[in-house]
Amino acid sequence: MSDSDPRTAREEWGSRFGFLMAMLGAMVGAGNIWRMPFTTGENGGGAFLVAYILLLYLIAVPGLMAETMIGRYTNYGVIGAFRKVLGSKRAQGLGLVVLIVNVALMSYYAPIIGWALYYAGHSILMTFTQPGFQPQAFWEGFINNPALVVGMHTVTMAGLAGVLVFGIRRGIERVVKWMIPLLVVALVAVSIRGITLPGGMEGVAFVFTPDWGYLTRGSTWVAALSQALFSTGLGWGIALTYGSYLSRYDDVPLGGGLFTAIGNTSIGLLAVFATFPVVFAFGLEPSAGSNLLFISMAQVFPELPGGSLWAIVFFVSFFFATFTSGLGITEVAVTTVSEETRLSRTSAVLASCGAIWLFGLPSAYSSAFLGRMDFMFGSFGLPLATLSIIALVAWKFGPERARVLDLNRNAGVYIGSWWNPVVKYVIPVVMVFILGYGVYSSIGTVNQRLMLLGVAFMAALVVVSTLVMSVIGDEPPSGSAAVPGGDD
């Protein structure tokens, strides 16, 4: 190990496959399984996919490379990475912002994992194929029973803690190496079954018949942009954290960028194949949102030959998708808490999971509260966190320095200087646009007050985090190079 690589006794991924599956597992979540299919259907089918693929390659892939690279370079979690590059106590506040946004996102994502777990459990109990099963009543009976939803939220957080306590290699890696391949196999199986259903090809036609008129609509591009950025997990701190456990010999561009972004989207596409043929074959409403999964799809299985088995395959794989994302999101907090407080991993896992469980109680108790959290943190918190991480690489570390020093080190593909302007200008502009669009599209709607609250909260978060870290933050470690400015 060279002195240019200031590693501590930090854990590393046990295998390349484990890292790739962990990245994929963290990014593939509920959004891929239910959001991608109906977003595609609502926005011109094939035309949406054209816009989406363009933005994915142009923005999400380079962005994820930047985030993973800064994690591997610094070997720290979100606060440590900001500390190492920026070199000031105050600036670590931006790392704290990323951490708080991450915890907030997980606080309302954990109850959703609980929903998936509840449905996966009932699929195994074959509830969905019992005579007289009523999907709407079943869903309402569950979601309107706070004790049950809070209970599932609690079981979820206990399950996540149970895996995370074993660490990166023996915990996360061991689980994702099984769950992600099984998820892919399950989605392929459901896709094949769906396409072979009478009327199933209508669903394929609905999704893939391009309506080019949609490419001239701004809403199509905004939807494609949101899907490309948020479903790939850019700016959540996950790629940074997982990247910090990479060995110096590992590759960043292939695994940290290309495979993660495109693999994640491929699973979204598989979900399209798995869902839409079934939706059309059974005459369901394709734009039913979350209801599509928990109500519409649940009513399909009693009528499907071998429905009990297909229900298990579908809902268990959906649970795998959400659980592996939960591992990635929670690990951001675990790594950071462990580093910043010097707590043992077990204590950091208990503290992080305990805090997320506590903050998640209101969202578990009330799905209306969950919706408000999603609006505030999804529309304003996440772009802010992404902007912070990208700004760290683009405007402080400097994209050219990042590219020549670390991104191309041990890389399987060469990344040329085209990457620099994308990271320095395109992604920040896009994130500012998304923030602005979130504000603009809320004006005059029922969300206006919530938008104002969200903007005020995020502004306060930056100020308070900066102040807090200027008081309690550590000085930069000796020998670390704080950069006085960007390099180009």
Next chain:
Amino acid sequence: MALSTLTWVSMLVSLLLLPGVAAAVLVRSLRTEERKLALLREQDDVDSYSPRALSDLREWIRANPDDPYSPIARRRYNECVRSLRAIDEPHYDWSDEQIARLELVDE
């Protein structure tokens, strides 16, 4: 229901650009890593930059001698040059002539 040609094209292009590329990247990434690990086991070291990437690094060092990260860049550059001189088989596509022409930079 028969799909139109446009629908088939749209579907196949999506499959090629997404799952196709993802599968190709996965295979390439795993193979690359396997080869890198085999070389590491045999030689105890491996070159860390491709010819183009090392050339970029050299240019950057020349252009930014006073950069705070310059010492790290120089160490990484020299580390790669020393590895290339010491090992029998480079990981990247280096020719003997290219390796012979490489010089260390002042640290």
